Amino acid sequence: MRNVQESWSANIKWSHQLHEDLLKFSGPFGQGAMLVAIKPDRIQIDHGNGQLESSAEINAFILQKLGFFVPVQSLRYWVTGLADPQYALTLIDAGFEQFGWTVQYQKFISVKGQFLPQKIHIQKGGAKMQLIIDQWAIDV
Secondary structure, X not given: OOOOOXXXXXXXXXXXXXXXXXXXXXXXXXXXXXXXXXXXXXXXXXXXXOOEEEEOOHHHHHHHHHOOOOOHHHHHHHOOOOOOOOOOOEEEOOEEEEOOEEEEEEEEEEEOOEEEEEEEEEEEOOEEEEEEOOOOOOOO
């Protein structure tokens, strides 16, 4: 299991479609690149070396890989400034809480007439994520 106190960073290129999210993770200078495909019923990780891993148990798979639960299916909503409509939420200053995770929006930018998050802080206990969006590419 991964120690939640560890700190790591990655560059993420996120492509969102109606029934699939593709996340390409890479470390500094493109090191350790991997592609994660999240569909409503399956997650697949391509480590880039011919090694593929896949599971229909998305939450259990993420828990096994990271050592703590990250709501990857809800992140697709959170990153766009929305709460996951399938779950209850509690409104807080500059954001909300869902199933124990605190989501706070620290900065928004205007993109094609829409205000979208640029800086997001997500936390649950010792697990913290800081998302900084460099660029939005949206179809309107």
